[in-house]
Amino acid sequence: MFPQMEQLLNQLHTQTRFPTPEPLLRHVIAAYARAGLPSRALRTFLSIPSPSLRSFNSLLHALLSCRDFASFTRLLPHLPRFRGPDACSYNILIHACSLTDDRDRAWKLFNEMRRRGVRPNQITFGTLINLLCKSPQLHLPKAFKVKEEMERVFKIKPNAFVYTNLIKAVCEVGDFDSAVRLKDQMVRNSLKLDAVVYNTLVSGFLKGGKKDIGFRVLEEMKSGGVKPDSVTCNVLIGEFCREGKFEEAYRVLDDGLEGVKPDVFGYNVVIGWLCKEGKWREADDLFRDMPRRQCVPDVVTYRTLFDGLCRCMQFEEAGLVLEEMIFKGYVPRSSSLNEFVGMVCKEGDFELLGKVFSGLVGGRFCCEDVWKTLVLLVCQSEKLLGDFEPFNELVLA
Structure with missing residues (x-):
């Protein structure tokens, strides 16, 4: 879509006597922001001969949406160029500060x-x-x-x-x-006390050990005509898991609250807690059952299960999850991957390690830190030198 749009804008600029309307370019800046293309949004802004404050605010909002905080620093000196930055300008800049603490x-x-x-x-x-x-x-x-x-x-x-x-x-x-x-x-x-307010109250009371008050507020929420949402379900799931009441957590996963089901966050919480309690088989079963439950696992689901399986020393299963992650374009945290590689090496399962590295290299997910870990392990163990000859092909690739 963007190449065609840019071609039309170029034609409009070169084949007419009139400049491209500034409101149109603001829409273009917003489109680039939605697509996560801050550099193109900035380029579009710079193409405006005498940009208005409104266009400058559009650019700031685009950079904020893309989390391009480095560009904020470069743009701040240009703020006085305009007749006067307004509340919108400052609100966006302060919001950027909030996101970066x-x-x-x-x-x-x-x-x-x-x-x-x-x-x-x-x-x-x-x-x-x-x-x-x-x-x-x-x-x-x-x-x-x-x-x-x-x-x-x-x-x-x-x-x-x-x-x-x-x-x-x-x-x-x-x-x-x-x-x-x-x-x-x-x-x-x-x-108005809406679901967001009630969820915050219920979550705060439950996490603080004030369960009676938390559940009383939940009943007040229902009796007041405020419909629970997926966040409400997730809050209850988290509380039941903290208490080790997995049957209750599953009940919320299965039935929801007043017709509302938990979202993927709720499943991630249960999977994480099951792994913490050493119930990795149940965690893996729930993960495999998510598509049937019409809940698609996200990158956090995969990372949570991968980390949990590693903690439970289930490296074969962790390798299968990693393979599926790579296929979907996901990758574990670098620290988790380094730890996994180290533990598999200690276990001496070099066949599994070979499969893992082959998948990582094939998916172009093998980062520098992982290679450093592998090289360090090879150098520390004479036994590894012979077993790691197949990795020559990966290095050359």
Whole structure:
């Protein structure tokens, strides 16, 4: 699609007397962002003779969507070129800081925003509070201070996003009374308690050992007409697995809640916990049964099962999972693969190792770290030297 689009844009540029309309180029920038092509989005922006602030914001949003944080640093000096960056510009930049946990830069941008007379809005404060709540043990008091300033100084009411982040944070530090007070504040401020809010409360209480309160909130959710979603199912599955109640976890997998089934995340949780408990056969059976259950395994599913099988010393089965991963275009974490190679070498199963490396090289997934591990093992063991002669072909390939 993109080659044809670019050809049409080129024709429009060369065969007419008029420049390509800027709104059209903003749509092109957005299309490149959806496709994960930040360099092309940047190139399109640079083709605009006198780009407007709106186009600059479109580019910032595209780079944010693609997680191209390096380009943000290069673009910041160009911000003063425009008549004045607006709240949208700063919100995108602060959001980028939130994703990279760069609190110092976020506050510099917030202070610069105020110096320039740009009024912060709900999104600005929500992003800052979200950033602070990521480390509640350190920054929770400051998060509440920002909320108070938001209401008192700027007369902006916190939205559900702000409250949800604060509820999650106070539960993480064990302040469950504050979680209840925040929920009550939402009700007083006529904010709707939706599934996201209830899921956050239920998850926080259950993880904090307040099971009675957690299940009471779940019943309140149902009686209040708020329909559970897949996240609700996943929260319950996680709690049942933590308690070792796998039958209950399977019941949620099988039946769901009020007609809603868990998503792949719920299956990943069960597979991970089964492997932790040494129940690798059950984990593998559930993994194989996922297509029948109309749930497609994702890369996390494969990685979770692969890691679990390795911990359980089931290298043959782990090799089969790895082979299937490579076929689907997935690959384990580099650290997991290194550990797997090392353990298989210690077991002396060089036939399996040969199959693994053949598959990795064939799928072009054999990274430098894995080769280093292999070379180190070969050098450390005289026995390996003879057994690894077939790897000459792989090295030459």
